Amino acid sequence: MSGGLHFVVCASLVPDPLQTLEPVMGPSGPSLKNETMLPAVLDPWAAHALYESAALVKKIAGSRLTLVTLGPKAKVQQVMMTAGQKVAFEFVAVDGSASGFTESMETAAALAEAIRALPNLEMNRLVLAGGWESASRGAGTTLQIVGEMLGIRDQFQGVDEFHVEADGSLKILERLEGGRYQVSRCPSPPVVIGWATGTLPEPPNNPQIGMMNMRAVMPALQRAKTVAVGAQGVRFVAAELPKQKRETRVVKDASPQDIAREIVEWIRGRS
Amino acid sequence: MAEKLLLIIPVEADGSMPKVAWETVGAVRSLAEAMQCSFDVGLWGQDVLPAARALARCGAARFLAVQGDDFAQARYATDAAASEALARASQATMILAPSTSRTNRIIGGVAYRLGGRADTHAASIQLVDGRLQLTRWYYRQRIMVVLEREHRPWLIALEQGAGAPWAGEPADVTLEWVTAAAGDTERRTQFEAIQQPPADQQTIRPDAELLFVAGAGWTKKQRDGQVHVEEADQIIREFLRKSGASLGGTKSIVDQAGEGGAVLSCMSHMNQVGQTGSTPRHPKGLATCCHGEEPHVVGWRFINERRAVNLDPNCGWAHGKADVLYVADAFEVMRKVNELLS
Ligand SMILES: Cc1cc2nc3c(=O)[nH]c(=O)nc-3n(C[C@H](O)[C@H](O)[C@H](O)COP(=O)(O)OP(=O)(O)OC[C@H]3O[C@@H](n4cnc5c(N)ncnc54)[C@H](O)[C@@H]3O)c2cc1C
Numbered sequence: 001m002s003g004g005l006h007f008v009v010c011a012s013l014v015p016d017p018l019q020t021l022e023p024v025m026g027p028s029g030p031s032l033k034n035e036t037m038l039p040a041v042l043d044p045w046a047a048h049a050l051y052e053s054a055a056l057v058k059k060i061a062g063s064r065l066t067l068v069t070l071g072p073k074a075k076v077q078q079v080m081m082t083a084g085q086k087v088a089f090e091f092v093a094v095d096g097s098a099s100g101f102t103e104s105m106e107t108a109a110a111l112a113e114a115i116r117a118l119p120n121l122e123m124n125r126l127v128l129a130g131g132w133e134s135a136s137r138g139a140g141t142t143l144q145i146v147g148e149m150l151g152i153r154d155q156f157q158g159v160d161e162f163h164v165e166a167d168g169s170l171k172i173l174e175r176l177e178g179g180r181y182q183v184s185r186c187p188s189p190p191v192v193i194g195w196a197t198g199t200l201p202e203p204p205n206n207p208q209i210g211m212m213n214m215r216a217v218m219p220a221l222q223r224a225k226t227v228a229v230g231a232q233g234v235r236f237v238a239a240e241l242p243k244q245k246r247e248t249r250v251v252k253d254a255s256p257q258d259i260a261r262e263i264v265e266w267i268r269g270r271s
Numbered sequence: 272m273a274e275k276l277l278l279i280i281p282v283e284a285d286g287s288m289p290k291v292a293w294e295t296v297g298a299v300r301s302l303a304e305a306m307q308c309s310f311d312v313g314l315w316g317q318d319v320l321p322a323a324r325a326l327a328r329c330g331a332a333r334f335l336a337v338q339g340d341d342f343a344q345a346r347y348a349t350d351a352a353a354s355e356a357l358a359r360a361s362q363a364t365m366i367l368a369p370s371t372s373r374t375n376r377i378i379g380g381v382a383y384r385l386g387g388r389a390d391t392h393a394a395s396i397q398l399v400d401g402r403l404q405l406t407r408w409y410y411r412q413r414i415m416v417v418l419e420r421e422h423r424p425w426l427i428a429l430e431q432g433a434g435a436p437w438a439g440e441p442a443d444v445t446l447e448w449v450t451a452a453a454g455d456t457e458r459r460t461q462f463e464a465i466q467q468p469p470a471d472q473q474t475i476r477p478d479a480e481l482l483f484v485a486g487a488g489w490t491k492k493q494r495d496g497q498v499h500v501e502e503a504d505q506i507i508r509e510f511l512r513k514s515g516a517s518l519g520g521t522k523s524i525v526d527q528a529g530e531g532g533a534v535l536s537c538m539s540h541m542n543q544v545g546q547t548g549s550t551p552r553h554p555k556g557l558a559t560c561c562h563g564e565e566p567h568v569v570g571w572r573f574i575n576e577r578r579a580v581n582l583d584p585n586c587g588w589a590h591g592k593a594d595v596l597y598v599a600d601a602f603e604v605m606r607k608v609n610e611l612l613s
Contacts, residue, residue: 014410015410017411017546017565017566017569018564018565018566020565021410021413021414023414030414030416032410044546044547045547048547100409100410101409101416103388104379104389105382105383105388108383135410135411135546135547136409136410137409138392138408138409138410138411138412139379139389139390139391139392140375140379140391141378141379141380141382141389141391142379143379144376144377144378144379144380144383145379145380145382145383147380148380148383148384149383153347153348153351153456153457153459154347154348154459154460155347155348155376155377155380156347156376157372157375157376158372158376160540160541171463173466174372174376175372175541176372176465177371177372177477178467178473178475178476178477179467179468179473179474179475179539179541179542180465180466180467181465181466181467182344182345182372182462182464182465182466183462183463183464183465183466184346184460184461184462184463185460185461185463186459186460186461187459192347196540197540197543197547197548199540201526233388233420233421233422234418234419234420234421235418235419235420235421236416236417236418237404237417237418237419238415238416238417239409239414239415239416239417240414240415240416241413241414241415242413242415242572245591246577246591246592246593246594247591247594248588248589248590248591248592248593248594248595248596249594249595249596250584250589250595250596250598251595251596251597251598251599252584252598253598254597254599256599256600256603256604256606256607257607259580259597259599259604259607260604260605260607260608260610260611261607261611262597263557263578263580263597263604263608264608264611264612266555266576266578267480267481267514267555267557
């Protein structure tokens, strides 16, 4: 495609999935206990969006990649120390809450504003990407709304494959129920692509890429506009950990035969 | 505020409705009864009549429909246009939909168009002391939240389990036709195909009683110092064939394909369960050679009965994550299980 594509990836931060999370209720709604202390990572599905987009930029001549991140500045800087070592990108930061207990409408408004302000944004080259759901709110609505705010009506979610065909058209595979894919074709950008895991492994850390990115990340963080992203109109009645606790019965020293018998009985609904 | 409900359902090209839709009908009926208000049904698709007839006796005040070839297949632009038009025609304050890949793809965008708000993956919605309260999970099923909203319209995609399935005899029904935009802009994207694995490799079975999870242990060196991937593959496939279970995998095992590691032929990214995988719903789950780490186990939130087979008595499953942990070699156990299932 002449002129290439402009991949704009929206990716926020979430607590490292290996951390234990505990909700605490405050006057303005729930938050996570010790939220500022919890180590954070780039939101995993959005990270896939970033890696897949970076690979496409390499493949399609004249393409560029911009990462737009909404999150608390200090945390974003920490995460970029590692996330920034994976692939090369231009960077825009918006300073605000990355909590799951905010509204996708408010998050989307802040992101759309940041994207509209990108220098040299050409809608007819725009591939607006991100994770199909966040690991925080997990609603899968933010990208849809950003797309609507930017007037993009060709939207795809749960994407594992995105191909640019010889005629410049876009072939997209979206996940459906039961392990199936829907294959669609769109003649050209702009499109919204909500990535699932894609097909690529996580790129290894590359300190050179990291240094290059950090040269852009630091000034971008200094320029970052502060926005108030909350949950207007929502009253949180409760935020709780699951109540059910299991007492695990640990079966040691039983023969494979006996275990197998017990499992089969259980599968057949007899124990 | 007096509420008015609308249930929107996409009708597939073959005239069917998603299975979860019957539960959504049940949930909307209960809600309307509790709130003493009426509800409309809004359908869209190529031919909505069979679905409308099937729902004729569900108690809806009106049956609204958007119909045409352009609405046959899932496509953001036409699905969103149809839902928007149905919502405007109904003037509903609350718009409920069964949670499917098709409705989840559009519901945020439609909420924006209507000036409303959307909640997806809702576990339930109920009236508590005269207030509407919605329950859903945050942080990948780790934190359960109950919330109320001021904004209307309120769009809600209801998950499986949110209501008892409604059943009724089909009957004739009067449809009110609604026009939705389907111009060149909405038709830019073209549906090409549904890709699905051949029947014998169809390992993701949402309706199965049992989820069988295979972890990376199946492809690791065993007590004899060797890997036994082919044997693992054969044991697992045989078990899936005999039990009809749905196959899930851990991130470690599905990532091996991308990293050039030992691969099970029946496993792809689509099988991954957990933080960056799926959260399937099956009554029972059996985890094998899987450590039971938190990013995996969050995908088990809706699996009621859980058992695990692992060599490590101290693996994650031992700590209140499974009902039973069998400390044993999964190769030996599953070989015997297959024999018993014969
Ligand atoms: C951002 C992020 C997202 C993640 N998302 C996910 C996700 O969605 N899903 C997911 O699963 N993980 C996810 N993880 C990874 C997760 O933390 C674990 O690393 C992963 O689940 C481990 O997979 P495993 O249990 O198969 O492998 P391992 O940890 O390698 O465990 C293998 C197990 O097999 C057992 N074993 C070996 N041989 C046998 C035998 N013969 N019989 C019985 N037992 C045997 C061992 O005792 C061991 O417990 C994520 C991690 C991060 C950081």
